[in-house]
Amino acid sequence: MKSVMISTLVLAAIAPALAGKAENTVTWGFDSQLETMNPYATNKGSAQLVMRNVLEHLLYRNSKGEARPALATSWTWVDDKTIDFELRKGVTFSNGEAFNADDVVYTMNFIKNPESKISAQADYGFIDKIEKTGEFSLRMHLTKPTPSAIDRLSQTLFILPNETHAKMDAAEFGRAPVGTGPYKVQSFEAGQQVTMVRNETYYDADWGKPRFDGMTVLSITDPQTRIAELTSGRVDFLWNVTPDQVLELQLAEGIKTVTGSSTVVTFLSLDPTGRVGPNPAQDINVRKAMIHAIDREGIAAVLQGGDSVALNSPCHPRQFGCIQDVQKYEYNVDKAKEYLAKSGFPNGFETSIAAFVENARIAEAVVGNLHDIGIRATVNQQETTAWVKDYFAGKISMGVVPWPSNGVYDVSAITPFFFQEGKGDYIRDKEINDWFAEAASTIDKPKRLELYTKGFSKMADQVLNIPLVTRIVNYGYRDGLDYTPPADGYPLLYLMGWAK
Numbered sequence: 001m002k003s004v005m006i007s008t009l010v011l012a013a014i015a016p017a018l019a020g021k022a023e024n025t026v027t028w029g030f031d032s033q034l035e036t037m038n039p040y041a042t043n044k045g046s047a048q049l050v051m052r053n054v055l056e057h058l059l060y061r062n063s064k065g066e067a068r069p070a071l072a073t074s075w076t077w078v079d080d081k082t083i084d085f086e087l088r089k090g091v092t093f094s095n096g097e098a099f100n101a102d103d104v105v106y107t108m109n110f111i112k113n114p115e116s117k118i119s120a121q122a123d124y125g126f127i128d129k130i131e132k133t134g135e136f137s138l139r140m141h142l143t144k145p146t147p148s149a150i151d152r153l154s155q156t157l158f159i160l161p162n163e164t165h166a167k168m169d170a171a172e173f174g175r176a177p178v179g180t181g182p183y184k185v186q187s188f189e190a191g192q193q194v195t196m197v198r199n200e201t202y203y204d205a206d207w208g209k210p211r212f213d214g215m216t217v218l219s220i221t222d223p224q225t226r227i228a229e230l231t232s233g234r235v236d237f238l239w240n241v242t243p244d245q246v247l248e249l250q251l252a253e254g255i256k257t258v259t260g261s262s263t264v265v266t267f268l269s270l271d272p273t274g275r276v277g278p279n280p281a282q283d284i285n286v287r288k289a290m291i292h293a294i295d296r297e298g299i300a301a302v303l304q305g306g307d308s309v310a311l312n313s314p315c316h317p318r319q320f321g322c323i324q325d326v327q328k329y330e331y332n333v334d335k336a337k338e339y340l341a342k343s344g345f346p347n348g349f350e351t352s353i354a355a356f357v358e359n360a361r362i363a364e365a366v367v368g369n370l371h372d373i374g375i376r377a378t379v380n381q382q383e384t385t386a387w388v389k390d391y392f393a394g395k396i397s398m399g400v401v402p403w404p405s406n407g408v409y410d411v412s413a414i415t416p417f418f419f420q421e422g423k424g425d426y427i428r429d430k431e432i433n434d435w436f437a438e439a440a441s442t443i444d445k446p447k448r449l450e451l452y453t454k455g456f457s458k459m460a461d462q463v464l465n466i467p468l469v470t471r472i473v474n475y476g477y478r479d480g481l482d483y484t485p486p487a488d489g490y491p492l493l494y495l496m497g498w499a500k
Helices: 008-014 047-051 101-112 149-153 170-175 223-232 243-250 284-293 296-304 333-341 357-371 384-392 430-439 445-461
Strands: 025-030 059-061 067-069 072-079 082-087 127-134 137-142 183-189 193-198 214-219 237-239 255-260 265-269 350-356 376-382 399-403 465-470 473-478
Touching (some): 067 149, 101 137, 223 243, 223 473, 296 357, 350 357, 357 376, 384 399
Antiparallel strands (some): 183 193, 193 214, 237 473, 255 473
16 A cells, blocks of 8 residues: 655655745644545544634634634524524635625535535534525524534534535535635645645634734654654644653754643444444453453553543543443453453454554554453554444444544534444444433433433443543644644644744
C-alpha cells in the first residue's frame, strides 16, 4: 500500500519557507489525510475541523464550550419540538452569492434526500424539517423533544449555497467548497494539503475577525515527522500530540505545549449477541474476565495523561446523562483468570481487535493485558475510513471505538449510534434501546437521568462492552501563537492569531 506519509523532503518543498508569524500565516501539521473538503462526504470528524474555516453552522462554539451566534443571530424555543431562528443579514458566500433562509432550507432538504447519500445521516436525525418564515427567519421542527438541539447545531449542519451547490457534484464541491466562513480555499490536493486565504467579504462575527492572512493544512500521518516539522519551523501547530511527544517538545526551543479536555471517550466494543457470528464474547464469564484483565487506569495515566480517567460507562462524565455510578470492575488479573477458567474457553482463545491508527496504542495495551490471562489477541490496524465502514456494517466483533459525540455535552450524542439499534449497535438489547430512546425525547431531566441510569446499569452488570478512558488533547505550537485550548477538544484555527 502506498504510504500516505509526507516525507520531510516533500514538506520542505511544499511548505512556505517563511510561513508563520513573519507572513501572518499558520501551518497545521494534520494527523490524517484530507480526502475532501465536503463535510457531507466524509465520516472523519477531524477533517470537519478544517472545513469549519470555510463553511459555517447556524451557531459556533466558543473556547468555553458555549453555543454562540454565527449565521443565526438568535433563537427561541416555541415548544419542546420547535425552534425559531433569526438569521444574519448582509452575509455573502465567498463567491458572492447572497445568504438567506433559502440556503438553510436547501441544506436541510439536501441532507434529508436519500439520493444525496451523505456520510453522517444520523447526525441530523433529530431534525424533521426546516421551513422558511421570512427572508431571514426560519422555523426548525424536531422529530422529537431534543434538549441538546442547540448544542448539536453548534457542531453540525454546514450551510451550503443553494444556487452554487445545486450545480456541483459531491467530488467537485469537495475540491472547491463555497462557504460563508472566514477563509476560502485557494488550493486543495486530496490526501496532501489544503491552502486557505482570508475571506475579505467576511461579516462582523460575534467572535471577531480572522487574524491570519492565510492557512495551510498539511496531512502528515507519521507522528515523528509531525514533531520534526514543528521543531524545524515548517509547521506551526499540532493537535493530538501524545504524552511522550509532549515531553520531547518541552525540550525544544521556541515551542509551547498545552493540555486541554475533550468530549472523546474510548471503549472496547464486543459482540455479545453474535451480530458478526458466534464468538467468545457471547459468554458473560469471558466478558468479565476481559474487563478485569484490562488496566484501564494505567491506560489513562500512561497513554492519555493529564486528567484522563478510566470509565465505568461508555460516555463522557461531562455529558448530561452519563451515569458512572454503576457496577465497577477493578483491574485484577487473578480474578480475570478465575472468570476465564469457568467460561467456555478455560484455555483462552485467539481473537483480533480492530483499530485505526490513532487508537492503535490503546489497542496494543489491551492486547498486552489480555495476553496475561491467556487470550491470544492481535491488533488489526486499519485505515480510518475502512474501519468506520466495516464497524458500522456489522463486521467487527471486537474493536477499539473512539467517539467524540461531535462535542455535544449530552449522552444522546452517543447512544443512538451504538445502543439504540443504530448501525453501530452490537448489543441489540430492547430494554436498553427503549430506555435510551425515551430519555433522549423528553425534557424532564429527572426522568431522563432515571432512564439513563437503568440503561447504563444493565450495560455494566452484563459487561456488554468495556468502557476504557476519556481522551485528553495535547497541543504543540510555535511560541507567539495566541491559542487557548477549547473545552470540547476541537481546535478552530480561525480563532487563533499571532500575538503582537
